[in-house]
Amino acid sequence: MAPGVIERLAALFAPPEVPGSTPSRSSVVLLTQLRWTAVFGQLATIVVVSAVLKVRLPLAPLLLAPLLLIVINLTIARVVLQRESFTQREMFSALMIDVVALCWQLYYSGGATNPFTFLFLLQIVIGAIILEARWSWLVALNACLCMALLTFFYEPLQLPDRLAGDHFHLYIYGSLFCFVLAAVLLIVFVVRLDRNRRESDARLAAYYQQAAEEDHIIRMGLLASGAAHELGTPLSSISVILGDWSHEPTIRDDPDMAADLADVRRELERCKTIVSGILMSAGEVRGVDPAVTTVRGFIDDLAEEWRTRIPGELRVIDRMAGDVEIIADPGLRQIVGNVIDNAIEVSPDLVLIEVWLEGEGAARQVMLTVSDRGPGFAPEVLRRIGQPYISTKGRDGGGLGLFLVVNVIRKLGGAVSVENRETGGASVQLAIPLATLALEEQEQRQEKQ
CATH class of the missing domain: 1.20.5 (Single alpha-helices involved in coiled-coils or other helix-helix interfaces)
Structure with a gap:
């Protein structure tokens, strides 16, 4: 079977949590995975009780619930793959499916005399965690109504003779198993929800940081x-x-x-x-128009300009298989010049510039790495690259160069990575989407304007 088919089937049975998922989507994914646990748990319980304990069960209605849950789970999984968020009403409805399914199963297996009624508490706790207060109260109210119904109306279990006279011990053993099961599921659910919450908080903090930087x-x-x-x-x-x-x-x-x-x-x-x-x-063109050139021409011109200012060597390593026409924006020249200037300041004898093209189609990028033989970045600086006034130079107002580089490249849809080299020195890599620099793209933008 092809790997792509296997991945699609796996996504239907266990929808993946993608990076940047909303809390509601993560909660629905987790509910879907817990529902699969309930399906397999119910089927295993039916097999053990009927085959091992020899209890005569009404198999038709008991098997109907997990079969319907399988259909519902597959349907929800397809929806999850196409949705980024869910409303409170939708999450409440998904949780009520589990409440009704459990009530159905318990009705045909002893009602309130079945120790698995305590699983209603698990669903109430889940509702209190993922839902707003009014929806949480509705889950609790419905669970209580189901419990009241099962107290007075249910189908008694038809126990074999060897178990018929020992109802109390059988109930105690069932309660112990139910307690352990509920404890494990609660730990799994709460840990996963806490992880989702921390990831959401981290994303929110990153958005606030980005807004402050902008x-x-x-x-x-x-x-x-x-x-x-x-x-x-x-x-x-x-x-x-x-x-x-x-x-x-x-x-x-x-x-x-x-x-x-x-x-x-x-x-x-x-x-x-x-x-x-x-x-x-700043949007005010003042007599200097951006020039049409190529990636190789842009790098060569920039390197030639900087060679006249330094006493050492500025070496360009061209690893491009071809070349592409671009718009040489003066702002981009300044940004790349900032990186070169920083490298020259700590390594005036030798600075290396490597350039190559990476990716295909719309994802194609210009990769530009500037490396030096200086002391490298301190660990605390590496952790905070891209924040203003983070510098090892120890002068007032320092640290704005890389801050501007990171934010301008990010505005272009690219990324900046910084690392210390094993052989000594540091390297700054700029990944710039070619679509933002390509001549055809720029012409299309001007026509739209």
Whole structure:
């Protein structure tokens, strides 16, 4: 049988709990799994009581309940595979199925004289845990009504002669077995629910953290955009003044002064590019349009730009089988530049950049790893990568570089992973969905706008 068929059959019998499941879905999955336990437990009990203890049971109605539960479970399992959440009414209905099924079984097996009536308490506890108060009270009320009915109306068990005169001891043994069964099921259920609750709390905490980080980014973006606006005018004035100075005979005829002025003008152009990039990231394109290039061309240009600024070696390891056209967004250049700058600061002699393409179709990604030979990240920093002001550099305002990298890449639908290398140093890996950079995708977005 094909593995895919086996997985689908397994999903019908035991719906999987997927990461990020809502608490209601997790509760329904758990109820479905407990119902399977009840089905197999009922069938095993019927076999033992009728075959081993030789008790004459009304097999037709007793077998009808587990058969109906099997059909209901398979139906619910198919619904669970297509749903992400369930209402309180739906969970109450699922739990009432179990209450009615247990009442049916007990009616044909001794009613209130059957020690398995204590399983109603298990269903009341489950309802109190997964349901709101009013629904929990309805479960308890229905269980009490079932118990009252079974006290006065039931089909007595037809015990064999050897057991007919010892009802009390038989009831005690049954009570002991029922107690152990209820204790085990309660532990399993409560432990699973507690795990689901902790996972839900962890996801909620992560959402709050992400919201706080995004709020921090918005405030930083507003500040940076305002600063860029204010810097634009003086930078333009300085550029005009330097242009005039370059034509002055005193400076033009002095090679040293001319070279120094050229350096100043080069750095000024770099400042203007940075300001333009900040304004573009804020949605204000200011004369610098994103360029059409390829992944390989983007990395080569970026590496060449940084090689002119460092005394050591910046080595690019190209592991791409092909190449793809992309939009070289200035904001992306700054983000990758942040990672390179951090690596150069701790390892000025050698920085490695590895690039390759991974995945197929819509899931295809550009994988970019920047590695250094520095001291690596401290354990407490590794645990909190992506949070603002987490840095080992010990200076005020530090730790924003990786914070911006993580959040910008996350906005692009990608991910950032950081690790210390076994051979020494650290590596930062950026996984960027190609769909967010590809030329065709960008053109489609512009047409929609």
